[in-house]
Amino acid sequence: MDLSIGDLSRRVAVKLPTIRYYEQIGLLPAPPRTEGRQRRYGPEDVSRLRFIRHARDLGFEVEAIRELLSLSARPDQPCEPADEIVLRHLQSVERRLAQLTLLRSELRHMLEDCRHGPVRECRIIQVLANHDECRYEHGKVG
Amino acid sequence: MDLSIGDLSRRVAVKLPTIRYYEQIGLLPAPPRTEGRQRRYGPEDVSRLRFIRHARDLGFEVEAIRELLSLSARPDQPCEPADEIVLRHLQSVERRLAQLTLLRSELRHMLEDCRHGPVRECRIIQVLANHDECRYEHGKVG
DNA sequence: TGTACAATCTCTAGCGACTAGAGGTTCAAG
DNA sequence: CTTGAACCTCTAGTCGCTAGAGATTGTACA
Numbered sequence: 001m002d003l004s005i006g007d008l009s010r011r012v013a014v015k016l017p018t019i020r021y022y023e024q025i026g027l028l029p030a031p032p033r034t035e036g037r038q039r040r041y042g043p044e045d046v047s048r049l050r051f052i053r054h055a056r057d058l059g060f061e062v063e064a065i066r067e068l069l070s071l072s073a074r075p076d077q078p079c080e081p082a083d084e085i086v087l088r089h090l091q092s093v094e095r096r097l098a099q100l101t102l103l104r105s106e107l108r109h110m111l112e113d114c115r116h117g118p119v120r121e122c123r124i125i126q127v128l129a130n131h132d133e134c135r136y137e138h139g140k141v142g
Numbered sequence: 143m144d145l146s147i148g149d150l151s152r153r154v155a156v157k158l159p160t161i162r163y164y165e166q167i168g169l170l171p172a173p174p175r176t177e178g179r180q181r182r183y184g185p186e187d188v189s190r191l192r193f194i195r196h197a198r199d200l201g202f203e204v205e206a207i208r209e210l211l212s213l214s215a216r217p218d219q220p221c222e223p224a225d226e227i228v229l230r231h232l233q234s235v236e237r238r239l240a241q242l243t244l245l246r247s248e249l250r251h252m253l254e255d256c257r258h259g260p261v262r263e264c265r266i267i268q269v270l271a272n273h274d275e276c277r278y279e280h281g282k283v284g
Numbered sequence: 285t286g287t288a289c290a291a292t293c294t295c296t297a298g299c300g301a302c303t304a305g306a307g308g309t310t311c312a313a314g
Numbered sequence: 315c316t317t318g319a320a321c322c323t324c325t326a327g328t329c330g331c332t333a334g335a336g337a338t339t340g341t342a343c344a
Binding site for chain 1: 303
């Protein structure tokens with residue numbers, strides 16, 4: 001039950017160059033090759049890649065995933081370190097949510113205030129030119 | 143009233159290499175130089191950089207800022223194009239908020255379900271290994 | 285005027301997590 | 315045995331900066 005990289009890609013829904021990338025950065029082990037140097041994967045690789053993909057979908061960074069993977073390889077150890085990783089991620093998601101919520105109000109107000117006249121009278125442009133006209137303080141948002 | 147790049151940086155709170163970067167990508171015009179090739183800025187540059195910084199803080203992409211800047215240079219034109227840029231951005235912020243909200247529940251549940259035993263019994267690791275155990279469908283989140 | 289040193293200069297490379305493309309090789313079906 | 319899809323490696327590009335090296339310039343003080 002050997003899978004080509006294309007088979008693996010379709011099964012796990014991870015793009016082919018991404019799989020090679022994960023191998024390159026050491027998230028996935030380098031698989032055995034055919035005589036013609038093509039990669040062949042087994043069921044272990046399928047699970048591992050699924051794990052990675054799922055964690056990425058949940059927004060975990062590669063470094064966090066690396067830690068989670070190495071934790072899952074030690075089933076007897078306590079799982080606090082995993083908790084901590086998830087908690088840190090949750091907190092960053094919450095910070096991000098707070099920022100974006102503020103940002104959303106700001107953008108809504110800009111649109112509401114717009115009188116649809118010439119640019120000269122446009123509140124959108126005015127607010128951008130002058131932070132004092134903002135309703136809220138806001139920090140950087142990516 | 144000529145400002146060095148350091149003066150400008152302090153005034154607008156934009157880092158020095160970032161100012162040079164904005165010049166390089168054409169967001170800021172190339173300023174006049176001293177005999178020794180050091181940049182000297184005037185009040186126009188201060189306003190323009192403030193505009194840019196504010197828009198970046200609000201999460202607008204550089205391309206959007208480019209358009210907003212060129213709109214603000216034509217005060218007689220109608221401001222609908224500016225509206226549209228802001229609206230598009232608002233919509234992407236809203237999409238992002240929806241994703242992150244879902245993600246937050248997912249992470250919270252993972253933490254709640256954790257029994258703090260060994261990794262073998264850890265729901266966090268189990269959920270990551272198997273998407274079917276997720277409470278929600280979730281797409282990619284950055 | 286001399287000198288020290290902070291500020292500035294250009295250039296290149298790195299970040300994170302991929303993605304795209306060129307140009308060549310291998311596999312598998314018919 | 316031929317065809318062509320799938321695979322290979324390698325480099326470079328994405329976005330919006332940020333960091334560093336190594337050289338030059340500006341300026342405050344003696």
